[in-house]
Amino acid sequence: MDISLKRFQFKVPHFNQVLRSLCSSLIVTNCCYFCSDVYKIDLVPGKTYLLRLINAGLNTENFFAIANHKLTIVEADAEYTKPFTTDRVMLGPGQTLNVLVKADQPIARYSMAIGPYISARNAQFQNITSVAYFQYSGAVPSSLSLPARLPNINDNLAVKTVMDGLKGLNTKDDVPKEIDATLFLTIGLNQNCQGMNNGTMAASMNNISFIKPTVSVLESYYKGFEDYFTPDFPAAPLRFYDFVNGAPNSAPNDTNAMNGTRTKVIEYGTRVQIILQDTGTVTTENHPIHLHGYSFYVVGYGSGNYNPQTANLNLVDPPYMNTIGVPVGGWAAIRFKADNPGVWFIHCHFDLHQSWGLATALIVKNGVGHLETLPHPPADLPRC
Numbered sequence: 001m002d003i004s005l006k007r008f009q010f011k012v013p014h015f016n017q018v019l020r021s022l023c024s025s026l027i028v029t030n031c032c033y034f035c036s037d038v039y040k041i042d043l044v045p046g047k048t049y050l051l052r053l054i055n056a057g058l059n060t061e062n063f064f065a066i067a068n069h070k071l072t073i074v075e076a077d078a079e080y081t082k083p084f085t086t087d088r089v090m091l092g093p094g095q096t097l098n099v100l101v102k103a104d105q106p107i108a109r110y111s112m113a114i115g116p117y118i119s120a121r122n123a124q125f126q127n128i129t130s131v132a133y134f135q136y137s138g139a140v141p142s143s144l145s146l147p148a149r150l151p152n153i154n155d156n157l158a159v160k161t162v163m164d165g166l167k168g169l170n171t172k173d174d175v176p177k178e179i180d181a182t183l184f185l186t187i188g189l190n191q192n193c194q195g196m197n198n199g200t201m202a203a204s205m206n207n208i209s210f211i212k213p214t215v216s217v218l219e220s221y222y223k224g225f226e227d228y229f230t231p232d233f234p235a236a237p238l239r240f241y242d243f244v245n246g247a248p249n250s251a252p253n254d255t256n257a258m259n260g261t262r263t264k265v266i267e268y269g270t271r272v273q274i275i276l277q278d279t280g281t282v283t284t285e286n287h288p289i290h291l292h293g294y295s296f297y298v299v300g301y302g303s304g305n306y307n308p309q310t311a312n313l314n315l316v317d318p319p320y321m322n323t324i325g326v327p328v329g330g331w332a333a334i335r336f337k338a339d340n341p342g343v344w345f346i347h348c349h350f351d352l353h354q355s356w357g358l359a360t361a362l363i364v365k366n367g368v369g370h371l372e373t374l375p376h377p378p379a380d381l382p383r384c
């Protein structure tokens with residue numbers, strides 16, 4: 001686990017001036033190898049530090065905390081948030097957070113720790129905590145050394161508490177208040193006699209495991225080749241039942257996954273709402289779902305089965321993100337305007353689940369004029 005130190009500045013000039021007077025800037029990256037020593041960050045008492053947290057892992061979500069220090073979240077997935085202060089955060093693969101940390105504790109050496117968040121039942125994982133040091137100037141080897149306290153590995157409440165506190169900064173005017181199209185996507189693992197992993201495991205959206213074609217969907221769509229994908233991905237599951245607690249493959253519910261390169265076609269300018277519903281066919285789990293080509297407003301988030309009559313949606317200040325951890329045994333609602341033409345992959349950011357088929361592709365059609373049209377491929381695009 002590598003924890004590295006780099007300089008960082010915001011691109012917004014006014015905010016840069018404020019932060020330069022407050023902060024030193026750090027990047028803390030979760031990488032996939034181990035070091036022979038322990039990294040430390042030297043601090044000046046009284047200063048405020050900006051840490052960019054990036055989960056660069058593949059298959060594990062991680063908690064992060066610093067002993068005796070609060071983390072104030074100011075940015076998620078490269079979009080500003082209203083300041084929210086917490087003791088710890090959780091990041092899924094590919095997720096990023098910017099947090100402010102004030103060096104306001106007695107001179108000592110404080111640990112920064114990263115440890116796994118595992119929400120699936122009976123999942124195998126490495127229960128390893130990686131540590132670096134948040135060390136005040138003036139601390140000596142004999143100074144007090146305090147450990148960071150991470151949540152339990154399956155602490156779903158710790159995850160929910162942070163997500164509940166995330167609010168977008170100046171997002172009110174841009175959130176789609178009315179919607180033109182709704183997709184209801186069930187996500188999760190399946191048992192599938194035709195699936196990967198020796199024919200026993202698959203992952204799917206709406207019980208369809210995405211199969212990667214031999215020619216990319218983008219190239220096929222641009223050139224008008226229809227042999228490599230179909231535009232018939234269902235906007236909702238075939239049947240609605242107790243997705244979280246319902247028994248797998250109990251009549252009349254067939255939860256075996258089908259295979260296919262099935263896509264959903266969306267007209268340019270459509271105001272889209274997607275409901276992401278976790279399922280318990282094999283196990284409920286927190287799935288980090290990522291959409292290419294767009295950021296989206298996370299307007300809702302809850303436990304159990306999504307119910308439009310009782311769901312409490314935030315259309316005032318939702319966070320604007322590109323990856324959302326759909327809660328274990330729960331749901332998330334996202335909204336965006338389809339104004340970026342092309343073919344956009346939506347998938348679980350667990351690399352294993354994505355390889356098992358937990359994905360689909362959204363095809364956003366061209367609008368009117370040059371700026372609303374999919375550009376030509378580059379002249380040096382390799383030809384098959």
